[in-house]
Amino acid sequence: MSTPDAMETARPVPVLADESAALSEGFARRLSVLAARLGADERGVLWAERAALAMSRATAQGHVCLSLAALARRHDARFGEARDALLASGVACLARSDARGDVADLLPLVIDEDGRLYLARYFDYERRLAKALVERSRDARVPVSPQDIAQHAGRIARYFGPREDGDIDWQRVAALVALAGRLTIVSGGPGTGKTTTVVGVLACLLDADPDVRIALAAPTGKAAQRMQEALIERADELPPELAKRLPRTSFTLQRLLGVQSDGRFRHHRDNPLPYDVIVVDEASMIDVALAAHLLEAVAPASRLVMLGDKDQLSAVEAGAVFAELSAQPSFSAAGRARIAAALSIDAKRLETALPHEKTPKSEAQLGLFDTAPADDSEGYGALFDTLPEDWSARGGERESALTDCVVWLQKNYRFGLDSDIGRLSIAIRNGDEHAALEALDPSGARAAVLFDDGDAALSERTLARLARGFAPYADALSAVLDGGEADHAALFDALNRFRVLCATRKGPRGVDEVNARIAAKVREQAGIALALGAQWFAGRPVIVTRNDYALGLFNGDIGIALPGVDGSLRVAFRMADGALRYVSPAALPPHDTAFALTVHKSQGSEFEHAALVLPGAFVRVLSRELVYTAITRAKRKVEVIGSAAIFAQAVREPTRRDSGLAARMRRLA
Numbered sequence: 001m002s003t004p005d006a007m008e009t010a011r012p013v014p015v016l017a018d019e020s021a022a023l024s025e026g027f028a029r030r031l032s033v034l035a036a037r038l039g040a041d042e043r044g045v046l047w048a049e050r051a052a053l054a055m056s057r058a059t060a061q062g063h064v065c066l067s068l069a070a071l072a073r074r075h076d077a078r079f080g081e082a083r084d085a086l087l088a089s090g091v092a093c094l095a096r097s098d099a100r101g102d103v104a105d106l107l108p109l110v111i112d113e114d115g116r117l118y119l120a121r122y123f124d125y126e127r128r129l130a131k132a133l134v135e136r137s138r139d140a141r142v143p144v145s146p147q148d149i150a151q152h153a154g155r156i157a158r159y160f161g162p163r164e165d166g167d168i169d170w171q172r173v174a175a176l177v178a179l180a181g182r183l184t185i186v187s188g189g190p191g192t193g194k195t196t197t198v199v200g201v202l203a204c205l206l207d208a209d210p211d212v213r214i215a216l217a218a219p220t221g222k223a224a225q226r227m228q229e230a231l232i233e234r235a236d237e238l239p240p241e242l243a244k245r246l247p248r249t250s251f252t253l254q255r256l257l258g259v260q261s262d263g264r265f266r267h268h269r270d271n272p273l274p275y276d277v278i279v280v281d282e283a284s285m286i287d288v289a290l291a292a293h294l295l296e297a298v299a300p301a302s303r304l305v306m307l308g309d310k311d312q313l314s315a316v317e318a319g320a321v322f323a324e325l326s327a328q329p330s331f332s333a334a335g336r337a338r339i340a341a342a343l344s345i346d347a348k349r350l351e352t353a354l355p356h357e358k359t360p361k362s363e364a365q366l367g368l369f370d371t372a373p374a375d376d377s378e379g380y381g382a383l384f385d386t387l388p389e390d391w392s393a394r395g396g397e398r399e400s401a402l403t404d405c406v407v408w409l410q411k412n413y414r415f416g417l418d419s420d421i422g423r424l425s426i427a428i429r430n431g432d433e434h435a436a437l438e439a440l441d442p443s444g445a446r447a448a449v450l451f452d453d454g455d456a457a458l459s460e461r462t463l464a465r466l467a468r469g470f471a472p473y474a475d476a477l478s479a480v481l482d483g484g485e486a487d488h489a490a491l492f493d494a495l496n497r498f499r500v501l502c503a504t505r506k507g508p509r510g511v512d513e514v515n516a517r518i519a520a521k522v523r524e525q526a527g528i529a530l531a532l533g534a535q536w537f538a539g540r541p542v543i544v545t546r547n548d549y550a551l552g553l554f555n556g557d558i559g560i561a562l563p564g565v566d567g568s569l570r571v572a573f574r575m576a577d578g579a580l581r582y583v584s585p586a587a588l589p590p591h592d593t594a595f596a597l598t599v600h601k602s603q604g605s606e607f608e609h610a611a612l613v614l615p616g617a618f619v620r621v622l623s624r625e626l627v628y629t630a631i632t633r634a635k636r637k638v639e640v641i642g643s644a645a646i647f648a649q650a651v652r653e654p655t656r657r658d659s660g661l662a663a664r665m666r667r668l669a
Contacts, residue, residue: 020060028053031091031108038090047085050075051092051109055119063658064126064288064318065116083111097127097664116660122318125292129321130664132295136183136304137405137669144180144338152179153342155204159238167411168345168353171197174407176342179204182303185283185406187310187326189425190606190632191414194307195230198279199238199246201305202231205277206242215275216250219285219315221547221554223604224250225575227281252547252554253280253290257297259549265293272299282604283308288319288661310408311429312629313600313655320657326406327662329354335404401665414635420447421631421638428628433648440640440647448631449639450647456616457508458517462641466514466611467521469498470595474525477539480562481526491560492574495541498609500596501630503622509615509642515593522595536585538563541594542571543601548589552581556604558594561585599630610634614642614650622650 032049040048051071058066072082086092092109106120118126144152156175163169171193178184178201188194205212216231218224228250235243256273258266267273278298280286283306286294298304306322314320331339331354333347340347400406415422420439427435440450453462476494480487500518502511519540522528528537540561547554559571562582570582596613597605612630614622627650631638640647 021057024053024056024060027056034108035089035091040089040091043085044089047082048089048091048109051082051086051117055109055117058658059119059122059318062314062316062318062320062655064122065112065118065660066658068111068115068117071117079115083115086111095123095127097130097667112660112664114660114663116658122288125288126319126659126661126664129288129292129295130661130668132292132298133183133325134401134665134668135300136295136298137181137402146341148180149338149342151208152176152204155179155207156200156342159200159203159207168350169343170407170409170411171200172343173339173350174409175201175204176339177405177407178303178305180338181405182301183402183405184303184305185322185325185402186305186307186409187322187406188307188409189309189311189412189429190635191412192409193411193413194281194409195227195234197409198281198305198307199231199234202246202277202279203238203242205303206245209276210241210245212277213275214247214277214279215256215273216247216279216281217253217256218250218281218604219253219290220282220556220604221252221544222556222558223282223285224252224554225557226604226606227279253286253294254547255549257293265297267297268293269296271297273297273302275299275302277303277305279305279307281307284310284312284322285315285603286319286321287315287317288321288659289317290315291319291321309632311625312632313603313623313625314657316600318657319659319661320655321661324659324661325402326408328400329406329408330400330403332403401662401669421634421636424448424638425628425631428624428631428651431624431651431654433651436651437644437648440644447637449637450644451639451641452643453641454616454643458514458613458641463517463521466500466518466641467525469500469609469611470495470518470522471525472497474522474539477528478526481528481538488560488562488572488580489574489578491562492558495558495560496605496607498611499602499605499607499633500611500613501599501602501633502596502613503599503626503630504615504619505598507615509613511592511596511598514596514613518595519593535593536561536569538569542588542591543594543597544589544591545601546590551583551587551589553583553589556601559583559588559591599626602633603629605633606635607633608635609637609639611639611641614640614646616642616646618646618649622646623653623655624651625655627651 028049031052032045035045035048054066054071068082069079072079086109087094091107092111093107095106095110096113106124108120110118110120110123112118112123156172160172160175174184174186174197186194186197202214216227218227231246232248235246260266308322310323310326314323331350336347336350339345339350412422415425424436424439427439440448442450442452451462451465453459473494476491480491500514502509502514504510505512507513522539523537526539528539538561542559542561544553544555544557553573557573559573561569561571564570569585571585571588572580572582574580610630610633
């Protein structure tokens with residue numbers, strides 16, 4: 001039987017929408033042909049094609065599974081009819097959460113005990129991930145001795161400093177969870193202190209064991225670099241003997257796991273990672289496949305700390321793993337007592353302070369309610385002889401599988417409750433379009449601005465407004481090109497003061513068109529001519545879109561094209577330690593111009609000033625999470641360029657991704 005490492009490869013390269021549709025249709029045709037060859041009758045062949053097409057399309061849209069009952073209703077059929085036809089087709093099988101084996105033992109389509117339909121590999125990813133999470137989370141409920149609690153309390157007091165007020169310090173709570181257990185999931189928006197928490201946790205661990213082996217990682221190269229930079233900046237706050245032991249390098253998750261030339265990972269369940277502590281930042285960007293590989297590769301005795309923002313955009317690929325894992329923080333009675341003893345917090349107060357509302361990506365939005373066949377329940381009961389009490393995954397009746405593992409950082413140290421960006425981000429997160437619109441100022445006098453441009457493409461007036469945001473960059477670039485002191489680091493700082501964020505790639509308000517028009521304006525401002533064809537010019541910022549391990553360039557890295565001594569263009573990249581390295585444009589991996597970024601590509605980045613360009617009409621990609629992610633990239637000022645109606649509709653639309661992870665974990669817990 002093949003190992004997970006031999007069986008699976010690294011995450012796939014995203015495909016365009018039309019290419020994805022063709023792949024889905026091709027997969028459906030192949031599966032219907034296979035069913036016919038296996039002797040399925042006409043109805044079995046038909047359902048094989050229907051299920052394959054629906055499941056392939058769903059996965060391309062980020063869903064891990066779909067409800068077979070809902071698919072049956074879509075075709076005016078009953079759940080039992082669809083299930084029986086699929087099972088008779090020879091291309092679908094039943095599988096339970098606790099079944100042994102791997103993907104090689106499954107048929108192309110899988111129906112689980114709750115009536116969810118999966119592609120086999122995604123059922124296997126979800127099953128493996130659920131098993132690994134439950135096994136790791138059990139350690140959180142192991143009793144901790146009073147001596148250990150006292151030691152944890154002393155170290156937290158030493159490295160987190162004095163408490164500022166009487167409120168519960170959720171950073172300290174997160175630190176205690178990380179010190180006491182092997183799995184910690186910390187969710188918080190920008191400015192809530194995730195970096196402070198990590199530095200404090202690592203200081204506590206290094207204080208306890210100076211030889212502890214620590215790895216820092218993130219889904220993209222840019223996010224990994226930002227994490228490394230943030231820790232280096234904070235190292236001076238620690239005693240020198242601890243600061244020098246903080247890790248000075250970070251990894252992309254693929255590099256951490258040891259991606260090989262064939263796409264397989266070197267580290268897996270049977271060859272775990274050689275670290276005692278693994279800290280993963282920007283975990284909301286991790287899809288179900290990569291999450292399964294990561295969790296299985298962490299050694300049983302090692303600690304895993306996952307940091308992210310549950311309200312941000314999920315992974316480009318299938319799954320909303322971090323949103324599911326962090327959806328409902330809870331503590332057992334023993335966990336509350338442990339926190340109360342270590343942090344001098346009243347246990348009852350801690351219980352009442354825990355958030356109890358469902359989050360924007362809780363089970364309802366993730367599609368777990370759709371697993372129930374509703375009006376077809378009599379056909380549903382025949383799926384297996386008996387179903388557990390929580391078969392419908394209606395959440396909350398049983399203790400969470402991640403009890404004592406999840407902490408929300410609830411205090412924002414960057415944006416006060418009365419700040420414009422703070423009020424706007426809270427309103428978006430809560431899905432309150434009225435409050436969000438009230439936080440936006442059409443006059444432009446406040447830090448959160450709504451600029452309503454009604455044209456299909458950006459008007460010249462709007463384009464000029466955006467180009468003005470890059471004026472400091474154009475000035476710094478002109479100084480460099482005019483032969484002044486070549487302060488390339490300052491040029492990067494000027495570029496990062498402002499960025500345009502687009503919801504879409506194509507179209508008159510998509511990132512490709514916006515980049516081309518802004519580039520022309522900036523070239524005009526700085527008096528720069530084109531070189532090397534129609535795209536390259538001195539000062540062109542580029543974003544790497546695919547990892548190149550040989551060059552040490554990663555998805556999300558930003559570079560600037562600058563002339564060398566001989567006048568030829570080179571692309572400068574600023575490394576985590578502040579040093580610059582130069583690469584020939586011809587040697588670059590796939591890349592795009594970076595005056596404007598898609599909101600997805602902006603994850604893990606921060607800018608003094610950001611402008612979100614909305615499309616001229618509502619499109620499926622717009623969502624509450626996309627708008628929230630864009631808004632929270634800005635530290636001082638944010639502009640929304642688009643109609644109030646489209647913005648409001650986006651705020652009302654939470655991302656919905658069907659998944660069975662939470663319910664599967666409850667079964668295994």
